[in-house]
Amino acid sequence: MRNFHFAGRSTVHAQNAMVATSHPQAALAAIEVMRAGGTAADGAVAASALLAVIEPQSTGIGGDCFALLQPKGEGRITAYNGSGRAPMAADAAWYLERNIHSVPLTSAHAVSVPGAIDAWETILRDHGRLGLDRLLQPAIRAAEEGYVVAPRVAFDWKNQFEKLKGGVNTERYLLPRGKPAIAGDVIRQPELALALRAIAKYGRDAFYRGPVAEDIVETLRGIGGLHTLDDFAAHSTETTTPIGTTYKDLDVWQCPPNGPGITMLLMLNILSRFDLTKFSPVSVERFHLEAEAARIAYMIREQHIGDPAQVKVDVEAILAKEFADEYISKISMERLLDLPDVAPPMHPSTIYITVVDRDRNVCSFINSIAHSFGSAIVSNKTGILLQNRAGGFRIQPGHPNCIAPGKRPLHTIIPALATRRGRAIMPFGVMGGQYQPTGQTRVLTNILDYGLDVQEAIDMPRGLHYEGVYQLEDGVPTDVVTGLQKIGHKTTSLVGPLGGGQAIWIDWDKGTLTGGSDPRKDGCALGY
Structure with a gap:
C-alpha cells in the first residue's frame, strides 16, 4: 500500500469494466461505450479514434495499429497486425541510385500506407457489437466542435515546434496563430472531422479508396512520394x-x-x-x-x-x-x-489502451503515427497527419529490415x-x-x-x-x-x-x- 503522505496515484478499482488510456476524455469515451453495451474492442476503438484527434503528436488515423484480444479472458488469443506497407515502387535500388542511404523522417518516403483504419474495422468485425458509425462520434465531435489541449500534449507540441514549422501543411493545420498549442487552447479540425464522417459512414473503403485516398496520394506524390492508389486499395490487416x-x-x-x-x-x-x-x-x-x-x-x-x-x-x-x-x-x-x-x-511516440469489459473480454491495443507528429506531413484537403513509420526501414540490401516493395517495416509498438x-x-x-x-x-x-x-x-x-x-x-x-x-x-x-x-x-x-x-x-x- 502506498504512503498517502506522499504525492502519487491510487490504483483504480471496479467490478464491471475498466479502461486505462493516456487521456481522461478517451478513457471516458470507452467507459460510455461499454455502459451502452459495447465490448472491450468497441471501447478501445472509440478511445483510439478520439485520441487520434486530441493527442495528435502520438497517434492518428494516418498511423498504424496492433492489438491482442482474448474473448471472455480465456482460451484463444488473437493478434492483429495493422501495420502498413511500403509502396510497391519502394525498391532499395531506387534509393541507392539517388544516393539516399537512410529514409528521411520528414519526407514522403517515410510514409508507409496507414494501417489503423482497416485494423479497427477488422477488430470490430471479430470482437465488436457496435460499428465505426457509432464509435467515431466522440472523435468527430472533438474535431468539429473543438477539444481542449492537455498539458502533456502541449509539452510535446512545444518541443516539436521547429519540426512543425518545416512540415507540409502543418502551419495550416497544427500551428494555430503560427505557434504551438498550449494547455487550455481549444483546437478545431473541421477537415479531419469530414474525413472521420466519411469513414463512419462508409467504413475502411472511405479511407483506402475514393477522395480520402486520392488526397493522401496526391499530397505525397506532390513532394516526391512513390505511393499510388493501388497501394492504398491493396492494404489489409493480418490476423x-x-x-x-x-x-x-x-x-x-x-x-x-x-x-x-x-x-x-x-x-x-x-x-x-x-x-x-x-x-x-x-x-x-x-x-x-x-x-x-x-x-x-x-x-x-x-x-x-x-x-x-x-x-x-x-x-x-x-x-x-x-x-x-x-x-x-x-x-x-x-x-x-x-x-x-x-x-x-x-x-517514435505512441498511445496505448487497455480495456476489460463486464464479460471479461480483454483488449490490449496500441495505435501510433511513429515519431512525435509523425512525418509532419498533413494531407492537403482532409487534414490527416501521416505517420513516418517507413523511416524504420534500413536501406541496406541483405538486411532483414531493408526496404522493399510492399514490405512492412520493423515496428516499435x-x-x-x-x-x-x-x-x-x-x-x-x-x-x-x-x-x-x-x-x-x-x-x-x-x-x-x-x-x-x-x-x-x-x-x-x-x-x-x-x-x-x-x-x-x-x-x-x-x-x-x-x-x-x-x-x-x-x-x-x-x-x-x-x-x-x-x-x-x-x-x-x-x-x-x-x-x-x-x-x-x-x-x-x-x-x-
Missing part, C-alpha cells in the same frame, strides 16, 4: 497467433514480427536467469541487469527481425531459453558486456497480455518508441519480482540503454547514476520522461479489476 514466453508463473504474449514484441520476450528470458529479488528495485544492480538484457535483445532484434512475409524470421529459435547463452553467461555485475552499439533507425493457465491476468503496455520492450519488462518485473501494484509498477523511475548511452529519468537517485557510471555506463538525463503506460490486473477470485495509468501522460484509469 495471427501471438508469440510468448513464461516469466515466473505468468505466460506473456506479444504480436509476432514485424512487431518487436519478440524483443521484450527475449529480455524476459535473459532476466529469468537472474534473481532480481536479491537487489533493491531502484538499485545499480537492477538497472545494470536490465540494461544488459536490453543491449543483448535489441542487438539480436536488429540482426534477425524483419517482415516475415518477405524474410525468414526463426521465432522459435530466438525464443528458446538457451538462445542467447553465449551473451548471458558473460554478464558481469562489475562491467558492461562488449557488444556493438545498436542504433535503430527511429525512436507492442501491446502485451499476461495470462495464467490460459486465463487473462493483465493486459498492459508501455509507450515510448524504442523504450517499449524495456518498459514492459520493467513494469512486469516490478509486479512479479518486487510485489508492486500496477500503479506503483508504472510510476517507478526508468532508464533506457540506447545507442550506447543510458538515458535516465530525473527520478533515478544520484547514487544509482554514479554507481552505473563506475561500472562503465555512459549516462545522460532526458528532456521528457520515458514513455507512458497502462495496465489492468484481473482478480478472478474477487471478480474485480485494478487499473493504473502513467503520470508521465495526461490520462487515467476509469472503471464502473
Whole structure:
C-alpha cells in the first residue's frame, strides 16, 4: 500500500469494466461505450479514434495499429497486425541510385500506407457489437466542435515546434496563430472531422479508396512520394497467433514480427536467469541487469527481425531459453558486456489502451503515427497527419529490415497480455518508441519480482540503454547514476520522461479489476 503522505496515484478499482488510456476524455469515451453495451474492442476503438484527434503528436488515423484480444479472458488469443506497407515502387535500388542511404523522417518516403483504419474495422468485425458509425462520434465531435489541449500534449507540441514549422501543411493545420498549442487552447479540425464522417459512414473503403485516398496520394506524390492508389486499395490487416514466453508463473504474449514484441520476450528470458529479488528495485544492480538484457535483445532484434512475409524470421529459435547463452553467461555485475552499439533507425511516440469489459473480454491495443507528429506531413484537403513509420526501414540490401516493395517495416509498438493457465491476468503496455520492450519488462518485473501494484509498477523511475548511452529519468537517485557510471555506463538525463503506460490486473477470485495509468501522460484509469 502506498504512503498517502506522499504525492502519487491510487490504483483504480471496479467490478464491471475498466479502461486505462493516456487521456481522461478517451478513457471516458470507452467507459460510455461499454455502459451502452459495447465490448472491450468497441471501447478501445472509440478511445483510439478520439485520441487520434486530441493527442495528435502520438497517434492518428494516418498511423498504424496492433492489438491482442482474448474473448471472455480465456482460451484463444488473437493478434492483429495493422501495420502498413511500403509502396510497391519502394525498391532499395531506387534509393541507392539517388544516393539516399537512410529514409528521411520528414519526407514522403517515410510514409508507409496507414494501417489503423482497416485494423479497427477488422477488430470490430471479430470482437465488436457496435460499428465505426457509432464509435467515431466522440472523435468527430472533438474535431468539429473543438477539444481542449492537455498539458502533456502541449509539452510535446512545444518541443516539436521547429519540426512543425518545416512540415507540409502543418502551419495550416497544427500551428494555430503560427505557434504551438498550449494547455487550455481549444483546437478545431473541421477537415479531419469530414474525413472521420466519411469513414463512419462508409467504413475502411472511405479511407483506402475514393477522395480520402486520392488526397493522401496526391499530397505525397506532390513532394516526391512513390505511393499510388493501388497501394492504398491493396492494404489489409493480418490476423495471427501471438508469440510468448513464461516469466515466473505468468505466460506473456506479444504480436509476432514485424512487431518487436519478440524483443521484450527475449529480455524476459535473459532476466529469468537472474534473481532480481536479491537487489533493491531502484538499485545499480537492477538497472545494470536490465540494461544488459536490453543491449543483448535489441542487438539480436536488429540482426534477425524483419517482415516475415518477405524474410525468414526463426521465432522459435530466438525464443528458446538457451538462445542467447553465449551473451548471458558473460554478464558481469562489475562491467558492461562488449557488444556493438545498436542504433535503430527511429525512436517514435505512441498511445496505448487497455480495456476489460463486464464479460471479461480483454483488449490490449496500441495505435501510433511513429515519431512525435509523425512525418509532419498533413494531407492537403482532409487534414490527416501521416505517420513516418517507413523511416524504420534500413536501406541496406541483405538486411532483414531493408526496404522493399510492399514490405512492412520493423515496428516499435507492442501491446502485451499476461495470462495464467490460459486465463487473462493483465493486459498492459508501455509507450515510448524504442523504450517499449524495456518498459514492459520493467513494469512486469516490478509486479512479479518486487510485489508492486500496477500503479506503483508504472510510476517507478526508468532508464533506457540506447545507442550506447543510458538515458535516465530525473527520478533515478544520484547514487544509482554514479554507481552505473563506475561500472562503465555512459549516462545522460532526458528532456521528457520515458514513455507512458497502462495496465489492468484481473482478480478472478474477487471478480474485480485494478487499473493504473502513467503520470508521465495526461490520462487515467476509469472503471464502473
